[in-house]
Amino acid sequence: MIVLGVILLLIGLVAGISILWTIGIVLVVIGAILWILGAVGHAVGGRRHYW
DSSP: OHHHHHHHHHHHHHHTOHHHHHHHHHHHHHHHHHHHHHHTTOOBTTBSSOO
């Protein structure tokens, strides 16, 4: 999810499409939150690890 967010950020930046930029930021933030929760041992979506 983080990689997809970064890709959308880059495409939005190069193409000048602000909606891709916004979606990319949201995906990066959500991906980082899920990664941190999985790393500290909290079950995310019924899984012990999120990757």
